[in-house]
Amino acid sequence: MTHEHSSVAVVGAGIIGLATAFRLARRGNAVTLFDAAPATGATRAAAGMIAPTAEIAPGEESNYRFQRGAMDAWRAMASEIAEVTGHEVGIVQTGTLIVGWDASDRRLIEQFRTVAAEFGAPMRSVTRTDEPRLFEGLTTRITEGLVMDDDGWLDPDEAVAQLMAANEALGVRLVREQVRQASADESGVRVVTESGETRADYGIVTTGAGGLPNGLTVPKSPTVRPVRGVTVRVQSLDRSALPTVRAYVRGRAFYMVSRPGGYCVLGATAEEKSQPLVEVGELQRLLRDGLDIVPELEAAPLLEVRNGLRPATPDLRPFFVALEEPRWSWSSGHYRHGVTLAPLAALDALAAIPS
Ligand SMILES: Cc1cc2nc3c(=O)[nH]c(=O)nc-3n(C[C@H](O)[C@H](O)[C@H](O)COP(=O)(O)OP(=O)(O)OC[C@H]3O[C@@H](n4cnc5c(N)ncnc54)[C@H](O)[C@@H]3O)c2cc1C
Structure with a gap:
């Protein structure tokens, strides 16, 4: 690889993939994002509530511990997006x-x-x-x-539009194709779509409920x-x-x-x-x-x-895990909270992927 920072393939451009690509690209990673129909999955249906308190649903109580930082995390990411696009995603704290x-x-x-x-x-x-x-x-x-x-909301359509604009401005390459096959060896990852093959240093799967592309396996649970x-x-x-x-x-x-x-x-x-x-x-x-x-x-x-x-997931908690294949990670399981948790999921990717 000739660039200074590592290159990353991100598979899936819902709110998790878009936020992940944004934070990686802003740090300097060369990002290629794959999705035949960006932001048409769960993200498109979402209401956009950032409601850590109201989401203390039976069986999901402990999620509050990591969700309560979500409002601040969104405010921070909205400012970072605004530095790139000039437009700040509106985050409203109405309770x-x-x-x-x-x-x-x-x-x-x-x-x-x-x-x-x-x-x-x-x-x-x-x-x-x-x-x-x-x-x-x-x-x-x-x-x-x-x-x-403490609770509030944002408009997911607006957040998606701003993340797409920011990613484009930061040089993220968007490949509007489904990933058919993925693999890895010690030197990097390989992603196969209809039009050809892309190589990168690292790969992250952010396909939501879509699961893993052919060729990738998870060592043990989680299942989605x-x-x-x-x-x-x-x-x-x-x-x-x-x-x-x-x-x-x-x-x-x-x-x-x-x-x-x-x-x-x-x-x-x-x-x-x-x-x-x-x-x-x-x-x-x-x-x-x-x-x-x-x-x-x-x-x-x-x-x-x-x-x-x-x-x-079985315990209704999100995860960021390393896959069996070297250099691949999987970020999913955000269930009813993916819009809320997107900036935090993106921070997981920053921590896991070398700059
Ligand atoms: C009705 C509803 C209301 C919701 N309301 C809220 C809310 O108010 N607040 C909140 O925080 N959360 C809410 N959520 C949850 C939130 O929408 C999800 O947790 C979040 O959208 C998950 O994001 P994602 O990026 O992981 O998945 P998705 O948005 O589903 O995106 C996955 C993307 O991966 C792509 N993909 C899949 N397979 C492949 C492949 N092989 N190659 C390339 N691309 C692929 C798909 O095309 C898709 O664009 C709601 C969800 C629903 C359904």
Whole structure:
């Protein structure tokens, strides 16, 4: 290799691959990024919540420990992106309001509160009587909730566009092709696509729920399974200056992320299914839950329905591991938190790959 820094092949241009490529390229690595359809996987479906506190879901409590630095990590990466593109990705810290539909859902929130308190997550109880504005747009049967002020959101479409622009400006070579085969020897890695072969010093797989390309193997667990999720975009009330609404409805989770102008993302289904499609039943459940919590959605123009496959591990934790083949690593398992964790995943790559 003739360049000063090592060269890296990054396979998969979702939010994890884009952020990984960005941080490597900014450090000086020569990066080639492979994806036939960049950012059309789970990243495209994501609502963009950066909500470490509200994500203390049963079975995932310990994730809070590494997710709570995510907001700062995003702010730092947004500034770095702005130094390259001149545009800073908007990161909004509105907090989360979590509410329950019926008595059983409210008990779920009480359980959530107990677990979140054990982790020292900041939150406060609120009532409609004391703070009516927080409950704007919500059905009047909801009179109380919990607010987590540390949470926020970004627009994943904007983050993707800025990362793509920054990567281009930093000289990342984007190969819009599927990786068919990958391998390695002691001198470097080899990536095969339809149009030919690329060599690099190191390789990182960031294919989300897509798994490993042919030729690569993981020494032991983790395994990644797809968990399908659907989000719906509607034009509705502008709660962008208020906390994101999250609700338990008949035991299911519903959220509404409201952006300025009333562009709202409703989410999300969670189906143990691997087909990237939308079933009528899952969409109906999501919309019914939404209508129960926010009645004025009834008249909201429907803009778009998106679906994606979340990459989930058995313990629902992400990983960055070395593969059996030398010089290859795998960064995945970000499940419901990949947008949140992208800057941290990129730091893992910086630490693992020599400059
Ligand atoms: C409905 C829904 C809502 C969500 N909401 C949030 C949220 O609010 N906040 C949050 O933090 N997270 C959220 N997530 C989770 C988040 O979207 C994912 O964790 C994240 O997008 C995973 O990113 P990724 O880059 O690993 O995978 P992906 O975004 O799926 O990207 C993988 C890329 O790899 C490419 N690829 C696959 N195989 C190959 C190959 N052989 N060669 C080349 N390229 C390949 C694909 O084309 C794809 O572009 C949500 C997910 C869903 C589905």
